Amino acid sequence: MTRSLPLFSIILAISLAAATQTAQAFPKGGFTNLSAARHAGETPLPLSGTVAETMNAGGYTYIALENKGAKSWVAVPQMEVTVGKKMSFSPGVEIANFSSKTLNRTFERIVFSQGPTEQQAPAPKAAPKEAPAKTAAGKNGTAKVEKAAGPNAYTVAELYKNKNTLNKRKVAVRGKVVKVAMGIMGKNWVHLRDGSGSAKKKTNDLTVTTTAAAPNEGDVVTAVGVLRKDRDFGAGYKYELIIEDGTLEP
Known part of the structure; x- marks a missing residue:
């Protein structure tokens, strides 16, 4: 509802x-x-x-x-x-x-x-089979990003796996910015992926809201903030997991 x-x-x-x-x-x-x-x-x-x-x-x-x-x-x-x-x-x-x-x-x-x-962009041409991969990739196809350091640091997959325990706790996660929506409800909404989790189960993408300057897509940042589960802001903004009022560091 x-x-x-x-x-x-x-x-x-x-x-x-x-x-x-x-x-x-x-x-x-x-x-x-x-x-x-x-x-x-x-x-x-x-x-x-x-x-x-x-x-x-x-x-x-x-x-x-x-x-x-x-x-x-x-x-x-x-x-x-x-x-x-x-x-x-x-x-x-x-x-x-x-x-x-x-x-x-x-x-x-x-x-x-x-x-x-x-508009949907045309699919990129497949790379030659003999071309070596430049980066290691997770199961969901996203290049793996090194996990943040510290006792409160987790991967995206770990946050989803332990969401009940970590709900309303301060956490840190490092990932690649894959999408930015600016100025919604007075905040910037940043989507992070680190190569962990499952695209099929929708556990590979984590949204962070912040009032800090929005990063560029492709940037790798560390987000620190309070993790919350089952957040429904209305108007289609519904999240199984989200970090609210986070800070972003390179």
């Missing part, structure tokens, strides 16, 4: 592509009368359709999508959008009765998304 989102200031990054840029908040006073929109019986807003209207304000782009005769609104970090183009957007936080003082209008329902969904 999805829990209602708490009332908080929603912060989105000005540019998701600039991984090192600090996320900026919406203009002060730009939000009024916020309330979680996932009320019982409501139909989730479609996040795909034809662009019917678009406008920029305060570093953000507001987009009206038409889908089967229905119109819905999506807000993303400012980008170029063409009216008449078919677009799809990543799931986000849905808000009811959102009033924007910058635009001087109220949106009955609007979804704050990270941006358009990425």
Whole structure:
């Protein structure tokens, strides 16, 4: 069962592509009368359709999508959008009765998304069989990363295996950054993998939330923070295991 989102200031990054840029908040006073929109019986807003209207304000782009005769609104970090183009957007936080003082209008329902969904890239060509592997890889295909040092250090797989014992305890884990989502709920969400765990069982990827500057994808960092299990933030942000308010070190 999805829990209602708490009332908080929603912060989105000005540019998701600039991984090192600090996320900026919406203009002060730009939000009024916020309330979680996932009320019982409501139909989730479609996040795909034809662009019917678009406008920029305060570093953000507001987009009206038409889908089967229905119109819905999506807000993303400012980008170029063409009216008449078919677009799809990543799931986000849905808000009811959102009033924007910058635009001087109220949106009955609007979804704050990270941006358009990425088109699937073509699969890379296989390397010649005679080419030696440059790095050791775990069972899930991710290059192995040396485990962090210290009594509270664990691999990603060890954290999942001992999640009941380690829940709400401070831990350290070292891994490679495979994905970064900036400025969601006022934090940067960093996905780490270290070559341990199982992709099939979904025990090979650990998310860390942090207010520190976002790392680049491909960086190897050590995350230190409190481990929590079975966290449901609503709006699709549900995690079997997560490190909250972590610090990141090279």
